[in-house]
Amino acid sequence: MCIAEKIAQFIVNTEYTDIPEFVIEQSKFALIDYLSVSFPGADSEDARRMKSYADAENSSGTCSVFGATKKYTSEYAALINGVIAHSLDFDDVGLTAINHPSVVTAPVAFALAEEYGKSGKELLTAYAIGNEAQHQLAAMVMPDLTERGWHTTSVFGTIGAAAVASKLYGLTVAETKNALGLAATMSSGLRVNFGSGTKPYHAGMACRDGVIAAKLAKEGMNCSENVFEGTDGFAQAFTGKIIDAENLHLGQPWDAQIAGYQFKQYPVCSSSHAALNAYSSLMEEYGFTAEEVEHVRVGVSELAFHCLLYPNPQTEKQAKFSMPYAIAAIAVFGKLTLEQVTEETIKMKQIQDFMPKVEMVLDDLYQEAGILNNEPAVVHITLKDGHILERRVEYALGTIKNPMSIKDIKQKYADCTKDWDDSLREKLFGLLIGIESVKNVQSIEKIIGQTGNRKDAVLYCI
Secondary structure, eight states: OOHHHHHHHHHHHOOGGGSOHHHHHHHHHHHHHHHHHHHHHTTSHHHHHHHHHHHTSSOEEEEOOTTOSSOEOHHHHHHHHHHHHHTTSOSOEETTTTBOOHHHHHHHHHHHHHHHTOOHHHHHHHHHHHHHHHHHHHHHHTTHHHHTTBOHHHHHHHHHHHHHHHHHHTOOHHHHHHHHHHHHHHOOOBGGGTTSTHHHHHHHHHHHHHHHHHHHHHTTOOOOTTTTTSTTSHHHHHHOOOOOGGGOOSSTTOHHHHTOEEOOSSSSOGGGHHHHHHHHHHHHHHOOOGGGEEEEEEEEOHHHHHHOOOSSOOSHHHHTTOHHHHHHHHHHHSOOOGGGSSHHHHHOHHHHHHGGGEEEEEOGGGTTTOOOTTOOEEEEEEETTSOEEEEEESSOTTBTTBOOOHHHHHHHHHHHTTTSOHHHHHHHHHHHHTGGGOSOGGGSOOEEOOBTTBTTOEEOOO
């Protein structure tokens, strides 16, 4: 049996009752997180650009988009919502693929569930299956793929998006196999684009291409049987590795049970989160200020150098991929929220004075390990009075080994919907946490919300 056949059988044959309770719970938390970050993301420049682009195309349809009154085709809705959800880099992370899983599967799940009147349970099933498919495939070719500069979110995400679309379209095993093959040939994304508008586009691109792959497969387009493991296939082209179906383990156990999702505490690249946790805890424990700090040395693994590309960021997007900026923001403001990642804060004298104090180095403990998907860090702080403080964090808050509580998840949701009426916020959260009980996604009232000064924005909820 080829890999595409094995994944296709898993997609077609897996039902809601086959999914472990823990995976269902984590999937619901991830969907809440996805929606949370999408509400403020709808105001981003990236979102406006994508809506403007789509509006110039033949994009009218039946699917909703965050912050828009217009309805779009499923391809365009998935594209725009994928960009929106990833525009703030506040969305969840999958440790196996070192990717952003929800922004490439949830937009597809919501768009097609709305278009075809699917139930919340069907949506949740397709979403969980899509993430399992992309992450178990990733387990076979990582970290080699990311070491070569590929952006895992879009490379694996196109596969995950196609899996979701195939499930919700009700494709046969043969059709699903072809959808996966088409998605494999569409997969792309270069990590050099981190810190630019192309990075969130990668997420939307994967969503759109996954939907198109499923639609083309439904129309009868075929592909190679051995698209993943064959000569010049997915694995060989992206990594040079040889893989086979025997080493692909779907649902035994589920990836969400082992590696899980990382729900972000901070709206910056996850490679800085362990260091931020370490610095914050030392600052809270010892009570020092930014002015008292002489030097900060942050020891990281190799992965951080592939992601945190900007020691002296000049833009908001670059700041999200900068260890010096992230540490400086915590040191100066005592916190790091969306309000601390702006063009104005980057230019502040306190921030500019502090960033040169931060040095990012390859830690001796991680030197031989190469790319570590848990993105650990050790922080050494030298104070001006000569005291040296040190703290090591192996797993940042929000990972499966250092999880956020439901209270933390709800607080993040509340922060992202802070301009809403309390009763509206509670109503929506209740719908999301009980999404498996929704009979028809179309039947859920669209919630008219207020974000900033845009009082007419339709916030697509579920």
